Amino acid sequence: MQVRNPPDAPQPARCRATTTCPYCGVGCGVAVELEQDQDSVRIVSLSGDVAHPANHGRLCVKGSALAETLSADGRLTMPQVRDGAGVLREVSWETALDLIAARFADLSRTHGGESIAAYLSGQLLTEDYYVANKLFKGFIGTPHLDTNSRLCMASAVVAHKRAFGADAVPCSYEDLERAELVVLVGSNLAWNHPVLFQRLKQARIDNPLLRIVVIDPRVTDSCEIADLYLGLRPGSDARLFNGLLAYMADRGRLDRLYLKAHTQGFDAALKVARREDCSLGAIARDCDVDVERLETFYYWFATQLHVVTLFSQGVNQSTSGTDKGNAIINCHLAGGKLGLPGAGPFSITGQPNAMGGREVGGLANQLAAHMDYETPGARELVGEFWNAPNIPQGPGHKAVELFAAIERGEIQALWIMATNPAVSLPDSTRVRAALAACPLVIVSECMADSDTLAYADVVLPASSWSEKDGTVTNSERCISRQRGLLAPPGEARHDWWQLAEVGKRMGYQAAFGYSGPHAIFREHARLSGFRNVAPRHKAGSKPLAASSIRRLFNIAPLAELDREGYDALRPIQWPVRRGEKGELIGTLRLFEDATFNTPNGRARLVPVIPQLPHQALSDATPLRLNTGRIRDQWHTMTRTARSARLMNHRAEPFVELHPQDAAARGLQDGALAQLAGRDEQGSVRGDYRARVRISHGQRQGEVFIPMHWNDHFASHGRAGALLAGLVDPLSGQPESKHGAVDVMPLPCEWQATLLIAPGVWGGHEDLAGAMTELEGCYWARIPQATLVRCQLAGEGQPDWALWCERHLSVQAGLWAQDVAQGGISAAGFREGRLIWWLRVTAGAARSDRQPNIAWLGECFASDQLSALERRSLLAGRLSGQADVGTMVCACHQVGELTIRQAIQSGDRCVEALGARLACGTRCGSCLPELKRLVEEDRSDERTDSLEMA
Numbered sequence: 001m002q003v004r005n006p007p008d009a010p011q012p013a014r015c016r017a018t019t020t021c022p023y024c025g026v027g028c029g030v031a032v033e034l035e036q037d038q039d040s041v042r043i044v045s046l047s048g049d050v051a052h053p054a055n056h057g058r059l060c061v062k063g064s065a066l067a068e069t070l071s072a073d074g075r076l077t078m079p080q081v082r083d084g085a086g087v088l089r090e091v092s093w094e095t096a097l098d099l100i101a102a103r104f105a106d107l108s109r110t111h112g113g114e115s116i117a118a119y120l121s122g123q124l125l126t127e128d129y130y131v132a133n134k135l136f137k138g139f140i141g142t143p144h145l146d147t148n149s150r151l152c153m154a155s156a157v158v159a160h161k162r163a164f165g166a167d168a169v170p171c172s173y174e175d176l177e178r179a180e181l182v183v184l185v186g187s188n189l190a191w192n193h194p195v196l197f198q199r200l201k202q203a204r205i206d207n208p209l210l211r212i213v214v215i216d217p218r219v220t221d222s223c224e225i226a227d228l229y230l231g232l233r234p235g236s237d238a239r240l241f242n243g244l245l246a247y248m249a250d251r252g253r254l255d256r257l258y259l260k261a262h263t264q265g266f267d268a269a270l271k272v273a274r275r276e277d278c279s280l281g282a283i284a285r286d287c288d289v290d291v292e293r294l295e296t297f298y299y300w301f302a303t304q305l306h307v308v309t310l311f312s313q314g315v316n317q318s319t320s321g322t323d324k325g326n327a328i329i330n331c332h333l334a335g336g337k338l339g340l341p342g343a344g345p346f347s348i349t350g351q352p353n354a355m356g357g358r359e360v361g362g363l364a365n366q367l368a369a370h371m372d373y374e375t376p377g378a379r380e381l382v383g384e385f386w387n388a389p390n391i392p393q394g395p396g397h398k399a400v401e402l403f404a405a406i407e408r409g410e411i412q413a414l415w416i417m418a419t420n421p422a423v424s425l426p427d428s429t430r431v432r433a434a435l436a437a438c439p440l441v442i443v444s445e446c447m448a449d450s451d452t453l454a455y456a457d458v459v460l461p462a463s464s465w466s467e468k469d470g471t472v473t474n475s476e477r478c479i480s481r482q483r484g485l486l487a488p489p490g491e492a493r494h495d496w497w498q499l500a501e502v503g504k505r506m507g508y509q510a511a512f513g514y515s516g517p518h519a520i521f522r523e524h525a526r527l528s529g530f531r532n533v534a535p536r537h538k539a540g541s542k543p544l545a546a547s548s549i550r551r552l553f554n555i556a557p558l559a560e561l562d563r564e565g566y567d568a569l570r571p572i573q574w575p576v577r578r579g580e581k582g583e584l585i586g587t588l589r590l591f592e593d594a595t596f597n598t599p600n601g602r603a604r605l606v607p608v609i610p611q612l613p614h615q616a617l618s619d620a621t622p623l624r625l626n627t628g629r630i631r632d633q634w635h636t637m638t639r640t641a642r643s644a645r646l647m648n649h650r651a652e653p654f655v656e657l658h659p660q661d662a663a664a665r666g667l668q669d670g671a672l673a674q675l676a677g678r679d680e681q682g683s684v685r686g687d688y689r690a691r692v693r694i695s696h697g698q699r700q701g702e703v704f705i706p707m708h709w710n711d712h713f714a715s716h717g718r719a720g721a722l723l724a725g726l727v728d729p730l731s732g733q734p735e736s737k738h739g740a741v742d743v744m745p746l747p748c749e750w751q752a753t754l755l756i757a758p759g760v761w762g763g764h765e766d767l768a769g770a771m772t773e774l775e776g777c778y779w780a781r782i783p784q785a786t787l788v789r790c791q792l793a794g795e796g797q798p799d800w801a802l803w804c805e806r807h808l809s810v811q812a813g814l815w816a817q818d819v820a821q822g823g824i825s826a827a828g829f830r831e832g833r834l835i836w837w838l839r840v841t842a843g844a845a846r847s848d849r850q851p852n853i854a855w856l857g858e859c860f861a862s863d864q865l866s867a868l869e870r871r872s873l874l875a876g877r878l879s880g881q882a883d884v885g886t887m888v889c890a891c892h893q894v895g896e897l898t899i900r901q902a903i904q905s906g907d908r909c910v911e912a913l914g915a916r917l918a919c920g921t922r923c924g925s926c927l928p929e930l931k932r933l934v935e936e937d938r939s940d941e942r943t944d945s946l947e948m949a
Contacts, residue, residue: 028059049177124297127470165595169347181211182308344589398727416444418462429685464639465482483567615726751793756788
């Protein structure tokens, strides 16, 4: 019976708000419908913001699932301090903040400000970042403040500064749609920036003359729209683009007028490029690409003016990532392919506010407002504006070196905010040892399943997306508001507030007495214009005042915004100026006047000597390791793993390798494998265990693994444990794309799928402990909507009945044992409800009898199972129910086998599949995979026809 509210009861009010997605650097706008009553505010629906210039209403699968990640379960809600027994105890905010301020003050007196450090994140809002930099660099007096953005775009920053005199991305997303040629280098746009991929795909439909080139060692989903693919040898990017520079020069395709009027250094750059054989054949051999494909790419690039080269981590994450970036920029400058609609080198960042962090000095070598320690007068300018007494003399430790300094004992206190370095940094085992040895580790975090919390002496509960209020800047320099829609749970507080409260307790009340993010943003905007003279190098221009510093970053007009104006701020690209009528005007693209931020106003071409990866292959580690993101996960999964549908596309850690490499090692698709590297002394580095995925898109001699899994979701899933802490000497960015490993079968005598009701186990600790009794060698924990799925493997012959009774809270109510095959199927019940379900199979190979997890999830949600459902439990599916296979479409939960069956029945195009199954009709993230499945079917048909002939 439906109970209606009485007529006079107040009805929930609904309203609409816009905010910004917290995932990748595209910076998509999000429209949210809220429902509010007297007790609470709830998100009713979530969609793309059609008015936002980044996405025009599109969202990828991660963005569309944001509302599914907002549960208060698993959130940190109270400050905690570790007691003398090593146990974290809840305390008041006053206790936690007083402790931090007192310890910081004591360390500053006894060891100096440089004994204190901070490690931040591109997940922070610009206002959080700004207060952190002001506190640490301006008042504590330590330069040792760095960010996880160091891991993804630091090399591009240095390349920009060397070429343009400023960290300035010249392009806008609109340029992708106005280009004649778009080149993707080291960027799997389809998975890592899906909305931009959809925009580019639509641009190709709208303009049949647009060509797209993908340059990547792997055949990725981005190749779906490629007119040309170059599967180059990892690390050979600089050689490829040096060859392009020489090709343009040899064939008269340089813009000599542009080079003469607006650049410097071309002759030196070309001379260094020509030190090696620049014939097409030699470059093709060194890059391991087809010579005809190479010549086609060179010809297209050289003969088109409107070229955008979009590059990402595949270029940056290298010990020579800066040089690779400059090799790309050199080619654009040499051809005058910059400062025009549809033209320019375009660094696409990984995080939502990586650029915002750069604006306020989030890297250890930077100061606020796009200044740095090397710029004459910058320290004095920032110190005067802040009235700060302790601006450091020079740069601090970059991320990898920062943790090495902690290991050496030079840094006594570390404040980590919104990041998980125990997982994400290279040589993560060594990073964990450094954290364990650090006398004071403070962690500001919103989620309880961060591995770094295990090393925290003080835990501060932080606000998360939908609660945080401030601004972010995306990859095209567009500043957007991220609006606080919901109240933080419990005692969680904003990061800027935590920092400001510590600053006030250290005696700096006047500097940190902010009333809210609006006040912080206005100060940030004022500093951007403080003694900032726009670059002008025309004849007769006045000399620059000694106290002023030229910088492209300038949002000074936004400092005039009142609170209402700040709340209503619409997306705008910096630099920002006022129009004749007082309106705010952003800047679509930079360098249209060919004036750069160098002393003489000219862009610089940089000589580049190509270098091989520093992590060398050997007999013990013969395979080149590539790490990266996957479509449905984000960073170390602390947010995305909260959405059940995002856990189904790639449910377990995996290793992707070429069929011949798999065959040589006796590995089958779906089997378990073990990866290990070697350190300089020959000792084993890391232990990564994962499912095998055999792929013809993987180059022979190379493997790919995802970066996301941590100790909360897999027993041995940390990619960072395999990587050496080697970095680009200029940028400090780690070499995460060029590891050296071997792969071997993981010895196991049994595998199992265990499904348990939420609450049966508290988390990964219970699973890890239970696996110890089983001689377990592998587990993966996969949270779902109504259950927790665990994939297990181990050795020996366990007493499964005893183990189930001991660890699964109730005895088995159903039990079937296949003595001949060594298999078990069982289930446990409490008061008629399904509490756990188990299937064990013998051997190391994955069983062909996969359960229907979706149907079993319905069984877990049911109060009482029917007789048919109960009888079907041991089979793992209803009689006649088909296996759906690996999830392809996360939005509509459509599996690979379902899609293949539809293709076989006649739906042989992506549109027909969408009409029948709805797959690909929402966010579009799965469209490349759908197209691949259709093309595989066509290929099989052609093969069958040839065999019959």
